Amino acid sequence: MNRHTQPPPTPESALRALEEKLGAALPPILRNRYATSNGGSFGDPRKRDAEWQLHPVFDSSDRKQMKRTAEDVLHYTRLALQDARFPRDGISIAHDYSMYRQLFVRRDPASGNIADDILLFDVHTGEWSAPYAGDLQAAIDQARVPEAVQPDPARALPVFRYYADPFESGVMRTSGETCQCCGQATGYIYDGSFYAIGDESHFCPWCIADGSAAAKFDGEFNDAAGVGMGEVELPMRVIEEVSQRTPSFFSWQQERWWAHCNDAGRFLGEIEHVDRALLASEPAADFVRETCDDAHLDAGEGWQWLLDTPSRERSFAVFVFGCLHCGKLGGYVDLS
Ligand SMILES: [Zn+2]
Ligand SMILES: [Zn+2]
Missing domain, CATH: 3.40.1580 (SMI1/KNR4-like)
Structure with missing residues (x-):
């Protein structure tokens, strides 16, 4: 399914x-x-x-x-x-x-x-x-998508360059709810963060992807200052795409966006959702080491514990990103 x-x-x-x-x-x-x-x-x-x-x-x-x-x-x-x-x-x-x-x-x-x-x-x-x-x-009841607003199978979901799967991370879900931007019930709704003056934050994936929600309500999904994690400078168009046209993710602290090769990384999700083979591969080696350091885990049992423990049973989250150019993994530990 x-x-x-x-x-x-x-x-x-x-x-x-x-x-x-x-x-x-x-x-x-x-x-x-x-x-x-x-x-x-x-x-x-x-x-x-x-x-x-x-x-x-x-x-x-x-x-x-x-x-x-x-x-x-x-x-x-x-x-x-x-x-x-x-x-x-x-x-x-x-x-x-x-x-x-x-x-x-x-x-x-x-x-x-x-x-x-x-x-x-x-x-x-x-x-x-x-x-x-x-x-x-x-x-x-909300997840009960009324017959009238079943997603249109002919309409492909937008692809987010910097976000692997907003459904898996939970910020996007199937719903009969109406988008607060375009006013349509598309069968999907975004329920993650959106920083703006107003209360609107429930949008369809299309109004996020084409920038119309960010423009209409003058807000951003991800803190522009956190794109590059305050460590690297990125082209303005990249920062805008992440902050205005890319879904956010649920985090304890203000979210940050890892970057590499002069581009924002692709959000792969909380570590519990990330492919184990990928985490064991060479491009992940630095990330694994840094994560163990930051979370005070040893590289053997500690790391294994992290892989075996669902995020809700930990006092911290680990967000993983992948470089779109060289494949390297990166991210950060988010303390509660
Ligand atoms: Zn919409
Ligand atoms: Zn890279």
Whole structure:
């Protein structure tokens, strides 16, 4: 599945089959979400870089969907129940990419109905929370791209020269939301930082790429002073492209942009998203050494720990860039 587009709707028959097995109706928020898209992801309003994968409903309408949805809500619920601390009346509905955290709903013991509160289960602590976030429901609903604003398959997403994948970093997502610049619902929305006087910051990828959002609201996505990390001078057109026509990324401190070979580097993402083979290659050697120094890690176990630990479990982030000319990697450690 291309993660830039949400999966197809869940057939009503598949929803009914699931409800029959559960012996209860799904809460409306989930039912509506499944009716527009069977699975896919949505952001977490409580944690900016977190993304939830909604467990699909098993759909036997064709082989492709059967295969895609084989690991469904029931599958994940069975897995969750293997942990004795997971509530016996819980139904697992989503997990984060590490699988350590899950969202679930519960059956009301008296009525047997499934309540619409969404709770969080954390495998590390074994704890689960009372309603995790009311606004999570809004996030689920927002990720539900209405039929009318499904992304136009004929319209290719703009390519950002200095940004590998804004969907992976989480600043861009599929959404039914309207762009605050062009007023159109394109099926995608940007939700990263934008420095301007006004409050507008939710734009479609096209209004970012062609500079119209930055021009209309007189703002910038990335701090122009941080392009080159204050260490190298770059041509003005490069600084403008990064600050005005390139998405930002979620960071603790004001973001900076690594540069090399008299050009801005390409943002490859937080280190957790960067290809392991690339990080082990020769062009990464200096970067690895510098990162270990800056993060006070030894090059052996410390570095391995960094590769094995998701960013949200660290007190710092590591942003990685690649040179568009010589292939060298660079970046910096972002302390919380
Ligand atoms: Zn737009
Ligand atoms: Zn270079």
